[in-house]
Amino acid sequence: MAITQLTKRLGIQHPIVLAPMGNVAGGRLAASVSNAGGLGMIGVGYGDLDWLKTELAILKRTTTKPWGVGFITWSLTKEVFDFVMRYSPSVVMMSFGDINQWVDKIKSYNIPLICQVQSLSEALEVNKKGADFIVTQGSEAGGHGKSQRSTLSLTKGVIDHLPNTPVIAAGGIADGKSLAAMLSLGAVGASIGSRFYASTESLADDKLKQKILESSGDDTVRTDVFDIIREISWPKEYSGRALKNAFTSKWHGNGAKLKRQLSQHQSTFFTDQQSVNLDSAIIWAGECIDSINDIQDAESIVNNMITDAEHTLGSAI
Amino acid sequence: MAITQLTKRLGIQHPIVLAPMGNVAGGRLAASVSNAGGLGMIGVGYGDLDWLKTELAILKRTTTKPWGVGFITWSLTKEVFDFVMRYSPSVVMMSFGDINQWVDKIKSYNIPLICQVQSLSEALEVNKKGADFIVTQGSEAGGHGKSQRSTLSLTKGVIDHLPNTPVIAAGGIADGKSLAAMLSLGAVGASIGSRFYASTESLADDKLKQKILESSGDDTVRTDVFDIIREISWPKEYSGRALKNAFTSKWHGNGAKLKRQLSQHQSTFFTDQQSVNLDSAIIWAGECIDSINDIQDAESIVNNMITDAEHTLGSAI
DSSP: OOHHHHHHHTTSSSSSEEOOOOOTOOHHHHHHHHHHHHHHEEEEEETHHHHHHHHHHHHHOOOOOOEEEEEEEEGGHHHHHHHHHHHHEEOOOOOOOOHHHHHHHHHHHTTEEEEEEESSEEEEEEHHHOOOOOEETTTTTSSSOOOOOOOHHHHHHHEEEEEEEEEESSSSSSHHHHHHHHHHHSSSSSEEEEEHHHBTTSSSSSHHHHHHHHHOOGGEEEHHHHHHHHHOOOOOOOOEEEEEHHHHHHHHTTTTHHHHTHHHHHHHHHHHTTTOOOTTOOOOOOOOGGOOSBBBBBHHHHHHHHHHHHHHHHOOO | OOOOOOHHTTTSSSSEEEOTTTTTHHHHHHHHHHTSSSSSEHHHHHHHHHHHHHHHHHHHHHHOEEEEHHHHHGGHHHHHHHHHHTTSSSSEEEEOOHHHHHHHHHHHTTOOOOEEEESSHHHHHHHHHHHSEEEEEEETTEEEEEEEEEEHHHHHHHHHTTTTTTEESSOOOSSSSHHHHHHHHHSSEEEOOHHHHBBTTTTSSHHHHHHHOOOOOOGGGEHHHHHHHHHOOTHHHHHHHOOHHHHHHTTTHHHHHHHTHHHHHHHHHHHEEEOOTTTTOOBBOOOGGGGOOOBBBBBHHHHHHHHHHHHHHHHHH
């Protein structure tokens, strides 16, 4: 069994963190990952309180193991923060934005603060501000992030520069061998999105999961068009990796034009999302979907990953 | 010692390939890597025959171990190919372009063909065409490549899709732990550029090597401005990762304007290169320079990398 600073500090069995994917990592998936010995995470997304109430209730009645929440820092409000914290997560992950106003609040709960970053300079910054763990998210990751750095070199760079801060790799990890690779590199664990997106318990629509299985990493693109059409004000340095489709073919690289024509295209777009029209559906997906070929339940994903990682690493770790 | 299909097939000791960096990987560096038990490579670049004659002569009188050459496929001419092949390389690497017209010629020498690719689809293509090894180059790599895929997921994706073809990872590997990570992933070796750029034997100017040591992966950018100003006709899907400087700050993203104003800027640019003016010097560098902090000779680089990789992997590989 891979014992790392992550498993020890959080009292979990396996160095696997569910990436807090908004609208995908709900109560059932998070609880299943935690029950399997990993760290389940609820994706708070943009802070829909009704959704959170439902999913946090499911989580609380389905697991007694450690679990966490992932906030989108730039969009987080005090109302959402306070609401979520009433459910007593074991850990908080902050991603995408300045953590200044949140650090003391989180520390007052005496729980670890995990900060997700996309560059070495951000890692140095959150380390100074009090991050207990740093998630190094490479551009190959699905969903929101940056295009600046890739998982392998970013993770190694942060480990080398911050030898006393435990680092969790994110982006490109979908199986036991890639987990083993990140542990060999010196990471204390991995944050895993796409592999759990295509799980039984994931809240994603079955058609979207199926599309992930059929697609390759080559079919993904890091783009801002899905944020533009939805008028979600992500800071400009962020984009989201998603499956290419007719919508991205038409608009990726033409964001300014899309902004001017929003009113013409929004209602069709939102209708298409409701009906899961694959020509414009948002399917966040990392490059690692090359290696995802079936829907599994979260427990099997965790167990297969750990078995394969242990086999790969032998007695080394 | 890490024995892999790469070391066995090529009769070398260590699964380390010198990336064939043009104007950097000359005879002395290639011979040193080969003498240290890795696979030294001459970077043929754009095929300057005088340079090749000099460097191949140095190589031939400095090592009797296996070594190879790396061609830029789209720029390769029959004249350059024939000239280089007279020196009897043990292996040929083809990167960046369609290998169709070269496969039979290379195979006629009864030596392995290594093909470097930047996507899963290209990997499937060169595999069909007869590649004996595939180098999976992620966007974090220094120098020319593509921005489409990252090393971790591209390497794993190709390994999963082509289980019978040995895969060499490239991009982001600068030390023993990152080499160990790629071996854990299932790669048979790593192609290493930036770490050898900052070696004693590298042909890069000392000021450029020094700048690499002082810089981080965050300071690199994948750009086409250095090709535009030099009027080197790289196919548009390629760009080169280099250290940012005043020149990239001014022109990156403004390539069309630079093309229109070439005559105004070229002579200054070329003078700056001659005088090694860091404000516009081309310093190809991968994201992994975070982990490069000293100039070492190639033998020490190879030995340190192998010692650390073996230590990391224990008896597992």
